[in-house]
Amino acid sequence: MSFAVTRTSRSLIAPSEATPRGSLGLSVIDRVPALRSMVRLLHVFAHGREPARVIREALSKALVKYYPFAGRFAYDPDGSGEVRIVCTGEGAWFVEAKTDCSLEDVKYLESPLMIPEDALLPKPSLDVPLMMQVTEFGGGGFVVGLIFPHTIADGLGIAQFINAVADIARGLPKPTVEPAWLREVIPNPPKLPPGVPPAFPSVKLLYATVDLSPDHINHVKSQHLELTGQRCSTFDVVISNLWQSRTRAIGLDPGVDVHVCFFANTRHLLPQVLPPEGGYYGNCIYPMTATASSGWVASADLIDVISIIREAKARLPDEFAKWAAGDFKDDPYEFTLTYNSLFVTDWTRLGFLDVDYGWGKPLHVIPFACLDIMAIGIIGAPPAPQKGTRVTTRCVEKEHMQAFLEEMKGFA
Structure with a gap:
């Protein structure tokens, strides 16, 4: 109809x-x-x-x-x-x-x-x-x-x-x-001289939506705690599932590096200049990247993939401080949009699910990718009253979609 x-x-x-x-x-x-x-x-x-x-x-x-x-x-x-x-x-x-x-x-x-x-x-x-x-x-x-x-x-x-x-x-x-x-x-470090223009892939990426059950996420969290003695977040589990599934599906040469980039909020790193009660609504994000070989990400235990995601998150304060002071060689905000790079953003804690115009909160929020040429995964929630985590993706070409969905199904 x-x-x-x-x-x-x-x-x-x-x-x-x-x-x-x-x-x-x-x-x-x-x-x-x-x-x-x-x-x-x-x-x-x-x-x-x-x-x-x-x-x-x-x-x-x-x-x-x-x-x-x-x-x-x-x-x-x-x-x-x-x-x-x-x-x-x-x-x-x-x-x-x-x-x-x-x-x-x-x-x-x-x-x-x-x-x-x-x-x-x-x-x-x-x-x-x-x-x-x-x-x-x-x-x-x-x-x-x-x-x-x-x-x-x-x-x-x-x-x-x-x-x-x-x-x-x-x-x-x-x-x-x-x-x-x-x-x-907001820090304004010295500009770098213009470099090589960013690379843009000539690919057509397709949308897919996958739900991860709370049972699966909690099971992985328990495994991580048991094996490492450290707690991990839902974000850590989901981004690792997504990165590993996509890496397996696109089948790059095992020696080729693959990257996952996520955008971290940095308001808490600027307490001297931003109001403590909040209210700043400009871009206050810093891109953090984890990199490993395609072969390693595809074959590693999920707990080990989670560990390098957590290591990247832990580097945020130092890397942001160095960037703010102009102490960097490559501009972290100059993204390379190639097929071996995946970008992830987490929408679960932004406040979109709290919007109430007077008749209750939304059943669900549907995000769409910003750029057609950026391989992206958006972490959100399935429609109420369902539980768990929903990942809206636009990250693989048609020829890799079935394999990607099969890989993600193993984590559902």
């Missing part, structure tokens, strides 16, 4: 009160070229009463505090290519839509989607920092589709903003977290 979505309204939602004007600079992390990509996600809610109207009004009020989201991106006229936010107050792009079917009819948007993602998301625009679509379903359910450029916020930052909109939708007079721009306090 096909289910049609009709967009009934498109408009710019300006802040409900006057906001500061002028130009705001971005941090050196915000300006990383690989972060000039669009993050797209869907929030699926079981029910709501006039959700489009409620969210539209709350968005307008939230933009008073988060006024950069109502501005526009602009490049410096000096030819440097540096991007800035011009606080124009023009507003965020907001689309209202309807469909006659119920969420039950489309299996609550479980994978594979019975409605194309593009029908539930606003059409992206590169100069608008925030785009939102609220689609109302028959029976009262609704879906919030969100697009934002990674340049203005990381995952924690955009979740903070969306929760601010939800706070106001629920009737609070202002967001519970006071936002902080503060891009000027």
Whole structure:
């Protein structure tokens, strides 16, 4: 069956009160070229009463505090290519839509989607920092589709903003977290001279969704504790499963190095310049990479793979401090997007699952990969009330998909 979505309204939602004007600079992390990509996600809610109207009004009020989201991106006229936010107050792009079917009819948007993602998301625009679509379903359910450029916020930052909109939708007079721009306090180490342009693979990566059971994850955690005397996290188990499964599936020469890169929050490493109560919503992440030969990752015991992931995590404070001081040879933010590299991001602790516009938290959150050419795995949760961990991937070509799914099935 096909289910049609009709967009009934498109408009710019300006802040409900006057906001500061002028130009705001971005941090050196915000300006990383690989972060000039669009993050797209869907929030699926079981029910709501006039959700489009409620969210539209709350968005307008939230933009008073988060006024950069109502501005526009602009490049410096000096030819440097540096991007800035011009606080124009023009507003965020907001689309209202309807469909006659119920969420039950489309299996609550479980994978594979019975409605194309593009029908539930606003059409992206590169100069608008925030785009939102609220689609109302028959029976009262609704879906919030969100697009934002990674340049203005990381995952924690955009979740903070969306929760601010939800706070106001629920009737609070202002967001519970006071936002902080503060891009000027983020370390800005000396720039390296331009190097070799980053490599981009000529591959077509396919989506796949895999759920890992809590029993499997807890079993591996117990094994790790028994064999090493140390506790490991769900993240450690999941990223190791994913990296090993993908490495086995793509079948590179055993001597070729494979890499897994994950993005670590560094707010706690900047206590002298960022507010202790939180609120900073810019990019405050550092890429940590674990590297080993393809043959070793494919054949190693999972506990040993977990160990090198944990070793990479443990290096974060030292590596970030060295980067901040300019003590590095290679720019860690200059990613090489080759097929032997896997990028992983964890969405379980960002706050997306806590968003409540007044009718309860989302049934689930559906993320989409930022770049078609980046092999990525996004760690999230399956729809409530299911337990465990869901991994949304876009990391293998068609010829490797079946082998990848078979490998991941062994960990389910």
